[in-house]
Amino acid sequence: MIESELLTMAYPPLLVFAAAILVLLLPRAVGFTFGALSLAAVLAISLVVPEGSYLTGTFLGHFQVVPFFVDPFSRFVGIALGLLGVCTVIYAYSSGASRTFTAIALSYVASSIGAAFAGDWLVLVFMWELMAITSTVVVWYYGGDAVRAGYRYALLHGTGGVLVMFAVAAHYVATGTFVYDLSAGLADGLPQLLAMLGMGVNVAFIGLHYWLPDTYPRPSFVASAFLAAYTTKTSAFILYRAFPDDGHLFLAYMGGLMSIYGATFALLQHDMRALLSYHIQAQLGYIVAGIGIGTSIATAGAIGHLFNNILFKSLLFMAVGVVIYRTGENDLYELGGLWREMPLTAIAFGLGAFSITAIPGFNGYVSKGMLFDAADPHYFGAPEYEALYWLLYIGAIGTLLSFIKLGYYVFFHGESDIEVPDAKPGQVIAMFGLGGACLLFGVWWQGFADLMPVIEESTHTFMANGAEKHLHPYSPSHRRTAATLTAISLVAFVIVRKPLSKLEFTDPGSVIYPVGYYLGRWSMLATTNLYAAVDRFAVAFVKRWYWVGNNPVLAVDAAVRRLPMVDVAERQPADGGRPSTIHLRAGIGTTVLLLTVALTIVIWLLV
């Protein structure tokens, strides 16, 4: 009891942040050990800490804040983030990442974990902004091309953060509290609209997504491995916090379209990391679709897929990172036959690719199957999700195709013309740690389901259509679907392989940057000119009245001159240009007269 109480005081982001400082101060090996240990501690805390709200207090006197909030959802996400964190730090260590970089990356991880464990919108906004800043620094640290991309990234995420902040403010106005409403999320209307836009940036809604393929391929491959999981997945989780109730049709279909859009553009990429970046969008599409549907199986599937995605997407970035590390090549058409040169990397990549493409036996299969079931009107889906089901279906084919393409061109496709060593031991440990987890949760899906929120522990039941249902990931129909998808993709790949390598498409989403640039430029010019105009007017106004005050006679003269039918004699200054004044001096007699008049008026009024 005492131990668990002690645990509630161990605020995970603070631990990671402390580790970030230690990494900066201590020798490299020791510092990295502390970094990994802090994330292992996050994992452990997530597993054992009892549910509840901790470290609660008030901000500025009367805003209630809950910085450390544990429920099945945040616990689940915390486990994934912690597990991934440990592996990424090991990977970073063996890939030769500098201490400074790792310290920045760890503070980024800390802010992301802080956002995941936030129990109120105020803390969330703080962590959200912190995450945007630290991730920008992670990108910037690489220098060169990444600086401009990082700047664009920062502008877009800054805008998104402001929108989220407005959403939270509007939510506070509507409800009077910042603390999460676990069943209703953000208040209807304006807060939801603003949050949809602001969070839409982070979870890469179509149209707001271009920062993903723009930013993630540019920094070092270690940075990519960090970036791949934290921002987007934490944001997707917060999207769930904002929209926990069911029936957000827009979100559901946005998710479905994202899965196709991301997969299609992934298929067209040459750059390996750009391909993976588009897959972040595609996989986020599944998660967003699940959040949008919002039934218990959909929510469980979405959060489960989020969990899996954290693992396999980072694994894929790591594997591709090793290839880049060893060959120095980003373009997949320049590579080939590497499975002989780096078999361990090839296997690790295979684990990730099988997971993301939902091959039975891997974790992606379990969670993606749940999402299919949630959308399929023949299972638990509402009729309006019929189309969504097919969107997700096509998206899955696109995913398969592009990973067949990536794997084929990098690891097969002829003989390798270069000789390179395989991954370093630390990299292997990190990759196989994540890959093992992918395989483990795919095979031992019961354990995965036990951890999962919504799904009942040990019985693996959930409520759907008013009845209690069991989870059956390996039912014949599920396996049939998987086999069909894979078969279609394999056949399709053989057909489209040649034309695909000649296709070159620019993402229409890329217009967002030029549009934003010109919009910003013109609005800035407009504002500046407006300000200048107002300033000119004000100065002229003041100057004129100042002159009138100093030269009342001239002013009256000038005013009278403008009146029609009044002839004013030309003024002949005879005072050497002194300011003209009006000589208004009432004599004694006049004043006494005025007094009499005033007295008369007062007496007349009062008596």
Added chain:
Amino acid sequence: MSSVDLLLPLLVAVPMLLSTVPIALGLRFDRTGWSVAALTTTALVAATTTLANVVYTDGVVTHKLGGWSPAYGIELVLDEFSALIAVLVAVTAAGVLAYTRVGGPRGNTFYSGYLLLTGGLLGISVTGDVFNLFVFLEIVGLATYAMIASGDGPESAVAALKYLILGTVGASMYLIGVGLIFMATGTLNMGVLAEVLPAAVERDPTLVRAGFAFVFVGFSMKVAQWPLHTWQPDAYQHAPDGVTPVIAALVSTAYAYAFGRLLYSVFGPEFLTSTPYLTELVVTVGCVSVVAGSALAVIQTDVKRMFAFSSVSQFGLIVAAYGLVTESAFIGATIHLVGHAVIKAGLFAAAGLIAINYDARTVDEYAGLADEHPIVAGTMALLLVSLIGIPPSAGFVGKWYIALGAVEAQLWPVAVVILFSTLLTLAYSARLLEKMYFTPATPLEAPHVSESVATDGGENEDDAETAAGADAANDGDAGARGGTDTAALEAITANRDRNTVSYGMLALVVATALLAISLGFAGGFLADLLDPSFITEVFN
């Protein structure tokens, strides 16, 4: 404790009796006036603060002159309202002496008038009798006429004459009003009047209302409300520089105090609000004065005249606040009375200091003052800022309470006028600030300076060559030259001495500026002095 009320008659009697001393001593000694005045005013400061202390701890102090019953005799009263004014009068009277010691006017007769004025002002503050108030109004008026007339040149005499006639007419109006009220009630004591007036109003409202009309018009003249203000700019402008601070700070303030006293302690809020058109009339007169006074101030070229019109505007604010008849407005009026007195004393003292020492009297001549005399210019800027009412300053607190009162009374036009008055105050203050800080000094001043340097035998670098040539020519009689040099130097030093700002003058100006700022911080404290006891008594 029981004999503390004996101080009350002494407050009035001592300065008046001592005002004869400088003249009497003047038969044998030349310059005794200042010392006598300084001693007396210092004693008065001590006496008023002692009395104020008693008032704010134990309550109202009263004294029946000659032991007569208040119904027939004269009663002197010092309560929370009048104690503030009495302290203000004594402190300002003592403070301005620091200016007049060097700045003049000098002479024993001046200090006789000064003491008479102080006695009259204290009399206005402490009297509890409406006829006695008239007497003190006349004493103050006469002393003021005399002091204004003591200025140089014919304008002073004309201004004094104008003030004499108009002031007396105003006081006469007041006296007629008092007569009418006496007819209606049969008493002259303020406390008794307040008790019997409601019955008298019921019996014969016309008589009391006519009385009020005369009192109001009389005080409008005395407090210089537009358009009956005409005596004031002339009087302020042409009075000697040392006199203007006293008149501007105290005379109008004491009149305004007396008006407030009559409104709230004699007529009472009940009468004010129940008489048709009365409050509207008072508020209108005040508001019109605010706008007209500020507008006239903006177009002035003479600095002292500008400040005089500013007083018209500021007292308009106070009269308007009286007319609002809310607690906040009354507190605001009181604070503004005190704050404005301090600020105006400082401003006129500063204007006098600048006029005497730097020979700058018009707005244009203030150009470049900040570079040459940063302390004086800075102090003046501080005082102007206080006058505008930028927080934290005395001007702000008063206007704030008055605006609050206007809002409480739901008289939005008044609230707008009060805010507008701030803008107008800014208009004429900004003119002066701009001249002092942003307009370079006119080169016209340069010849005067280089001329005095030239007589010095060529210290100036421009003259070095000529001086060298002269040296060669006058090699023979270097001794004689040395002698002339020393004489010239002495002459210049003497000249500088005359022009040097005395510490007393500077101290007064700086002290008022600091006081104006600190009163801003002490605004709540001033309000607390009035709030529980006096306000509750008056308004309930």
